[in-house]
Amino acid sequence: MSQAPHSTLDTSVLTQIVDDMLHLAREQGASAAEASASTGKGLSVTVRLGEVESIEYHQDKGLGVTVYLGQAKGSASTSDFSRKALSETVSAALTIARHTAADPFAGLADPELFAKTFPDLDLYHPWSIDADSAADLARRCEAAARESDPRIHNSEGGSLGTGEGSSVYGNSLGFMGSSRSSRHSLSCSVIAEDRNGGMQRDYWYDVARAADALATPETIGRTAAQRALRRLDARKVATTKAPVLFENQVASSLIGHLASAISGSSLYRKSSFLVDSLGKQLFPEHVRVYEEPLRRRGLGSCSFDGEGVATRNRDIVSGGVLEGYILDSYSARKLNMKTTGNAGGAHNLTLQPGKASLDELLHQMGHGLLVTELIGFGINMVTGDYSRGAAGFWVEHGEIQYPVEEITIAGTLQGMFQGMRAVGNDLLIHGNTGCPSILIDEMMIAGD
DSSP states (O other): OOOOOOOOOOHHHHHHHHHHHHHHHHHTTOSEEEEEEEEEEEEEEEEETTEEEEEEEEEEEEEEEEEEETTEEEEEEESOOSHHHHHHHHHHHHHHHHTSOOOTTOSOOOGGGBOOOOOOOOOOOOOOOOHHHHHHHHHHHHHHHHTSOTTEEEEEEEEEEEEEEEEEEEETTSOEEEEEEEEEEEEEEEEEEOTTSOEEEEEEEEEESSGGGSOOHHHHHHHHHHHHHTTTTOBOOOSEEEEEEEOHHHHHHHHHHHHHHTBHHHHHTTOSTTTTOTTOBOSOTTOOEEEOTTOTTOTTOOSBOTTSBBOOOEEEEETTEEOOOBOOHHHHHHTTSOOOSOTTOOSSEEEOOOSBOHHHHHHHHOSEEEEEEEEEEEEOTTTOEEEEEEEEEEEETTEEEEEEEEEEEEEEHHHHHHTEEEEBSOOEESSSEEEOOEEEEEEEEEOO
16 A cells, blocks of 8 residues: 555645635625635545555545625635636626625624734644555554453444645635644444343544644554443333433533524524523533633634634633623624624633542432433424433442443433533543533433
């Protein structure tokens, strides 16, 4: 196996392309315009049972433009960076704008809010690894899992992925910003089998901007094996109400639901259970949720959002009170507010960890359910009703007793937020959201 050749456009070339696009928009009659261009490349290798199963190289590029005729808006995109394609893409966007009704809330962001400084957030760490070396790392990861215990019966494989990209955004109000970033991951998924033929699957992974920040293949593989083994001999529990402890990996979904509920599009459409909740006590006083877009090497870090607006570190929830929404310019205008620099979503949204370890949270819970996997998506964001399949462990006297499966946990997100009795110290950041384990006072657990 040899490494496939890659080529990519640097930010100076992308900047020129975006600038050309904006000039073309003005020449063709647009009153305002914004454009973004990006390129990316990467490698993904999967190994199963020690043999290479797949090798994928990818290289892509894209260009999008939005034009305005007054407050009528049209958008178009292309993957062809030729001058002819740029002109045709602008023309297509203008055709759409001419047939679109004016929207009083449409338009570019307020130029006073544009980013003026662009700190180095240390996001770009390309990894010049070839397919052979990538396969070796994936193979080591899977081997560590398979060799850790004879009950590891089968494998869904070990995988390594690496990618890097460049992007530029500019608009006709004079903003032009660029960024380069990388992202690398290593994962393993295995199947454990008990003496009665019952099987359980689980996985583990790590992801980082820099390859040297990844956990070792052996650590990831052994963790995947341990997680699968501990689920063997799972059973159901009787239907009951009890406290529920969300392990950090699944607890992050609760912060994701909060982000969805306070996003601008959900709020102005009245499709959120948190409409008009700014300034209200949604959580206990110990809960703090913050956004940290300027975090070095963060997987969600950026100095400006998708409209060129400067990002800033801020509290979303402080002392349990909702302090801010997640808004872009359009949704902010619809709500008679100002953008929060979140065109494209939140950046490194994090639940501040507490002081208790997972074992201490188990003892604090006493009896109840430790959730390590969530299944399905039974959530009504309009009402806050929550119902999801789950698996994990039953706890008595602060100690794990046995694994459980085929159960459903139910409640409301409002009640779950208010019932956050404690937050652990085991902060896990595996993406754009960081979260420790969360102990909820009580939920309905449906089993036998």
